[in-house]
Amino acid sequence: xxxxTSPEIGGMGxxxxxxxxxxxxxxxxxxxxxxxxxxxxxGQLVRSPYAHARLKSVNTEKAKKLPGVLAVIAGxxxxxxxxxxxxxxxxxxxxxxxxxxxxxxxxxxxxxxxEDRYTAADAAELVEVEYEELPVLVDPHKALDPxxxxxxxxxxxxxxxxxxxxxxxxxxxxxxxxxxxxxxxVHAFFPRCHPAPLETCGxxxxxxxxxxxxxxxxxxxxxxxxxxxxxxxxxxxxxxxRVISPDIGGGFGNKVPVYPGYVCAIVASLTLGVPVKxxxxxxxxxxxxxxxxxxxxxxxxxxxxxxxMQALRVKTLADHGAFxxxxxxxxxxxxxxxxxxxxxxYPTAFCEVDGVYTNKAPGGIAYRCSFRVTEAAYLIERAxxxxxxxxxxxPAELRRKNFIPASKFPYKSSLGWTYDSGNxxxxxxxxxxxxxxxxxxxxxxxxxxxxxxxGIGISSFTEIVGAGPAHTFDILGIKMFDSCEIRIHPTGKxxxxxxxxxxxxxxxxxxxxxxxxxxxxxxxxxxxxxGDTDTAPYGLGTYASRSTPTSGAATAIAARKIRDxxxxxxxxxxxxxxxxxxxxxxxxxxxxxxxxxxTIQEIAFAAYTNIPPGLEAGLEAVDYYDPPNLTFPFxxxxxxxxxxxxxxxVKVRRFVAVDDCGNIINPMIVEGQIHGGLTEGLAIAFxxxxxxxxxxxIQGGSFQDYLLPTAVETPHWETDKTCTPSPHHPFxxxxxxxxxxxxxxxxxxxxxxxxxxxLGVKHIDMPITPWKVWKVLQEKGVTA
Amino acid sequence: xxxxVEKTFEVPEPIDKVWEVLSDPRKVATCVPGAQxxxxxxxxxxxxxxxxxxGPSITDxxxxxxxxxxxxxxxxxxxxxxxxxxRGRGSASMKMTGxxxxxxxxxxxxTSVSEINVVGILAQMGSRVITEVSNIMFGEFTKNxxxxxxxxxxxxxxxxxxxxxxxxxxxSVAWQATKGLLRRKS
Numbered sequence: 001x002x003x004x005t006s007p008e009i010g011g012m013g014x015x016x017x018x019x020x021x022x023x024x025x026x027x028x029x030x031x032x033x034x035x036x037x038x039x040x041x042x043g044q045l046v047r048s049p050y051a052h053a054r055l056k057s058v059n060t061e062k063a064k065k066l067p068g069v070l071a072v073i074a075g076x077x078x079x080x081x082x083x084x085x086x087x088x089x090x091x092x093x094x095x096x097x098x099x100x101x102x103x104x105x106x107x108x109x110x111x112x113x114x115e116d117r118y119t120a121a122d123a124a125e126l127v128e129v130e131y132e133e134l135p136v137l138v139d140p141h142k143a144l145d146p147x148x149x150x151x152x153x154x155x156x157x158x159x160x161x162x163x164x165x166x167x168x169x170x171x172x173x174x175x176x177x178x179x180x181x182x183x184x185x186v187h188a189f190f191p192r193c194h195p196a197p198l199e200t201c202g203x204x205x206x207x208x209x210x211x212x213x214x215x216x217x218x219x220x221x222x223x224x225x226x227x228x229x230x231x232x233x234x235x236x237x238x239x240x241x242r243v244i245s246p247d248i249g250g251g252f253g254n255k256v257p258v259y260p261g262y263v264c265a266i267v268a269s270l271t272l273g274v275p276v277k278x279x280x281x282x283x284x285x286x287x288x289x290x291x292x293x294x295x296x297x298x299x300x301x302x303x304x305x306x307x308x309m310q311a312l313r314v315k316t317l318a319d320h321g322a323f324x325x326x327x328x329x330x331x332x333x334x335x336x337x338x339x340x341x342x343x344x345x346y347p348t349a350f351c352e353v354d355g356v357y358t359n360k361a362p363g364g365i366a367y368r369c370s371f372r373v374t375e376a377a378y379l380i381e382r383a384x385x386x387x388x389x390x391x392x393x394x395p396a397e398l399r400r401k402n403f404i405p406a407s408k409f410p411y412k413s414s415l416g417w418t419y420d421s422g423n424x425x426x427x428x429x430x431x432x433x434x435x436x437x438x439x440x441x442x443x444x445x446x447x448x449x450x451x452x453x454x455g456i457g458i459s460s461f462t463e464i465v466g467a468g469p470a471h472t473f474d475i476l477g478i479k480m481f482d483s484c485e486i487r488i489h490p491t492g493k494x495x496x497x498x499x500x501x502x503x504x505x506x507x508x509x510x511x512x513x514x515x516x517x518x519x520x521x522x523x524x525x526x527x528x529x530x531g532d533t534d535t536a537p538y539g540l541g542t543y544a545s546r547s548t549p550t551s552g553a554a555t556a557i558a559a560r561k562i563r564d565x566x567x568x569x570x571x572x573x574x575x576x577x578x579x580x581x582x583x584x585x586x587x588x589x590x591x592x593x594x595x596x597x598x599t600i601q602e603i604a605f606a607a608y609t610n611i612p613p614g615l616e617a618g619l620e621a622v623d624y625y626d627p628p629n630l631t632f633p634f635x636x637x638x639x640x641x642x643x644x645x646x647x648x649x650v651k652v653r654r655f656v657a658v659d660d661c662g663n664i665i666n667p668m669i670v671e672g673q674i675h676g677g678l679t680e681g682l683a684i685a686f687x688x689x690x691x692x693x694x695x696x697x698i699q700g701g702s703f704q705d706y707l708l709p710t711a712v713e714t715p716h717w718e719t720d721k722t723c724t725p726s727p728h729h730p731f732x733x734x735x736x737x738x739x740x741x742x743x744x745x746x747x748x749x750x751x752x753x754x755x756x757x758x759l760g761v762k763h764i765d766m767p768i769t770p771w772k773v774w775k776v777l778q779e780k781g782v783t784a
Numbered sequence: 785x786x787x788x789v790e791k792t793f794e795v796p797e798p799i800d801k802v803w804e805v806l807s808d809p810r811k812v813a814t815c816v817p818g819a820q821x822x823x824x825x826x827x828x829x830x831x832x833x834x835x836x837x838x839g840p841s842i843t844d845x846x847x848x849x850x851x852x853x854x855x856x857x858x859x860x861x862x863x864x865x866x867x868x869x870x871r872g873r874g875s876a877s878m879k880m881t882g883x884x885x886x887x888x889x890x891x892x893x894x895t896s897v898s899e900i901n902v903v904g905i906l907a908q909m910g911s912r913v914i915t916e917v918s919n920i921m922f923g924e925f926t927k928n929x930x931x932x933x934x935x936x937x938x939x940x941x942x943x944x945x946x947x948x949x950x951x952x953x954x955x956s957v958a959w960q961a962t963k964g965l966l967r968r969k970s
Contacts, residue, residue, distance in 0.1 A: 049874035049904030105904075109872075129872045133903070283908075693785045697907035705910060 499539010
């Protein structure tokens with residue numbers, strides 16, 4: 001249990017209002033596009049209209065002649081500086097500007113720099129590019145066909161195969177399947193979707209010729225990692241690079257990769273010696289930056305007739321687009337997809353994934369997700385429902401029967417993970433009770449008699465977050481610890497800096513609450529600063545719900561280091577032994593004599609004015625935290641839908657989300673995270689897809705076709721929680737940001753399929769649009 | 785993006801008169817909104833251009849039109865057109881088969897089957913918009929074609945050069961397409 005501090009201190013468990021919102025709601029935030037430097041010029045990318053074409057010539061003469069144009073950079077120009085290609089986070093490489101050929105529609109071909117944005121946009125249209133169209137590969141299932149066009153001529157391997165990866169015991173799993181009395185299977189495609197953060201990507205690159213320093217203001221979820229990449233790729237000494245991530249309007253994984261636009265702006269600034277701003281349009285963001293998912297998955301469950309699961313077999317085809325630019329730092333090409341056994345106690349399992357290239361935008365980023373855990377959670381929760389259908393069992397009952405029992409934690413899964421803690425049945429009970437599950441099933445039975453369509457969907461997901469332990473993760477060799485540095489000022493106020501970077505998560509509030517919890521300094525007196533590589537300690541950034549498990553842990557430990565020193569000072573001031581002191585939030589007092597005490601503020605002052613002999617001045621500490629294990633948040637979501645037989649429209653009547661993310665720092669922020677993630681999950685389940693036609697034209701490249709949910713589409717979310725602390729985290733927290741996005745798609749889809757299951761429907765792929773449901777209803781002969 | 789457009793309409797003129805226009809790409813081009821023939825390469829090949837404006841997106845295709853098959857006896861023509869946008873917005877190709885049938889009333893039935901493939905920015909608008917755009921273009925074409933038949937025959941090239949090439953209007957196409965979508969929904 002976490003000792004709750006007073007509201008004045010505002011430590012963990014207090015729903016204090018977000019400090020950052022004061023500036024956000026007043027329009028006083030400072031985003032990349034708000035950065036305006038003297039002499040700044042603007043860049044615009046020229047992009048390919050073709051998904052696959054030979055680049056015959058790039059003629060920049062006309063563009064260069066337009067008044068106001070300062071430079072036009074093409075792929076061949078970058079090639080001379082050995083910068084036409086850059087490494088990706090998945091040990092592949094990708095083109096910065098195309099040379100030789102283009103591999104996806106909207107690929108970057110040239111970069112125009114002009115005195116203002118309008119001139120840059122006009123000049124981009126004057127760049128004459130001659131293409132020769134090549135056969136296009138859109139369907140990943142055809143990528144390995146002998147006659148498939150070869151996409152990546154740069155590779156030694158002359159086919160479109162990126163990787164084959166397998167985990168688990170193939171043979172043992174086969175044996176179980178051969179004998180199993182019940183086998184359920186589902187083919188589930190998790191469509192290509194896009195995080196679509198409200199702020200698109202962009203940067204201002206400012207190279208100062210006098211000092212030799214390069215400052216890059218950029219939309220970066222991982223500023224330190226990006227600084228190191230720029231140093232390694234660009235050959236600029238790392239001390240001469242400063243990356244500043246100002247306020248960020250949403251990231252969701254989209255702002256983890258390094259994009260060609262950043263590199264072009266940097267090259268242009270190095271060349272011209274002036275600051276260069278590059279900001280994406282909405283369509284550029286949707287069409288060329290990191291997409292998510294695009295997994296074609298098959299899951300099979302072997303079970304006995306009572307529904308006891310015996311084995312799981314998963315086979316997946318991963319569409320990575322033109323380059324394997326999956327922003328995932330695990331040692332496994334499919335990330336943490338092997339969490340696909342989910343919340344269930346499988347004696348044996350086997351999982352294999354093949355990655356292929358297609359003529360689509362590169363990516364495979366972890367959209368509010370720990371590297372394929374969303375795909376995994378969706379697949380297993382769908383498969384369990386299919387098994388329930390096959391067995392004619394209640395899906396809640398089937399889950400209860402197969403949950404990893406609370407007594408088995410820490411639990412070693414058959415695919416190799418050690419789950420830290422869990423109590424799945426407890427979370428499901430809270431959810432089912434809250435929604436009135438039994439009553440709903442009765443209602444459903446009544447409705448079916450009347451021909452009405454109503455469904456109840458359950459998703460009991462298990463997450464794997466907090467990247468991550470050095471044994472499982474690294475980015476270009478850099479381990480995935482994260483950091484915190486705390487400085488207590490003489491007046492007892494504090495500033496703390498982290499290697500993570502908030503994009504809306506509320507770090508300025510929650511980290512301050514951790515300091516408040518550990519040191520008793522009111523959260524209001526603690527300033528949190530992130531995103532400036534010159535001032536913050538090194539860290540790997542914010543994504544994959546890693547901030548609380550890593551930097552949050554580092555913050556607690558750094559604060560404890562400070563408390564240890566404060567104790568020495570307090571003993572000196574109180575003229576007693578350290579062993580005689582007791583701590584309560586905000587002060588040390590002499591055991592048995594509470595009146596003899598020194599507050600943390602008094603101690604801080606003494607640290608600068610009345611230093612004990614033999615002790616250094618100051619009150620500061622830094623900690624780099626390498627988590628011993630990942631954390632495994634979980635929960636049960638229950639969704640109730642009603643379907644309009646005439647239009648195929650699905651209406652989410654109720655949605656109950658019960659989350660267990662261990663000990664909570666700020667309940668209000670957790671609830672906000674869950675609301676946001678559920679809304680994104682709703683959009684993925686019902687509205688969104690980045691699709692391609694047979695020529696590789698993007699369908700879904702603007703908000704005309706890629707739909708964002710508004711308040712109109714969004715149902716009322718009902719949240720609740722259970723609390724199973726992580727045993728290895730310094731204050732028992734697990735991380736929560738991605739849980740609702742990971743857990744909810746299956747709940748929505750399961751509810752829709754449940755509403756139609758009596759018609760023989762076992763699965764419908766997302767996005768479940770009214771048109772798709774209407775077609776199913778037509779096929780099944782259902783009319784209004 | 786590939787789509788197939790099939791159109792049939794009737795004109796009061798006799799089949800031979802209609803064939804005289806349909807079998808000459810230079811004459812046909814004058815009926816296609818935004819299109820013109822700029823040069824004859826050989827007996828069966830012409831260079832031309834077509835401007836299509838949808839909303840804010842103007843696509844300026846230049847390319848070739850080639851007569852694949854000309855069957856005067858059966859009044860059938862097959863044309864292959866291919867073009868690339870001059871500013872790199874993409875390409876389009878069209879295979880059109882035109883066929884005439886004499887009607888008992890002395891008029892002629894014109895049937896055309898077109899397979900259109902659009903690649904690039906325009907294709908991102910999706911089939912909903914592109915199909916509507918082609919519907920509008922074919923509607924315009926039909927009107928122009930009928931008007932053309934009523935005119936005394938002259939030198940088609942001069943005719944094309946004399947006529948101001950106007951792209952189909954952005955606002956009108958966008959509006960018509962929207963109306964088309966709405967109409968279908970209701």
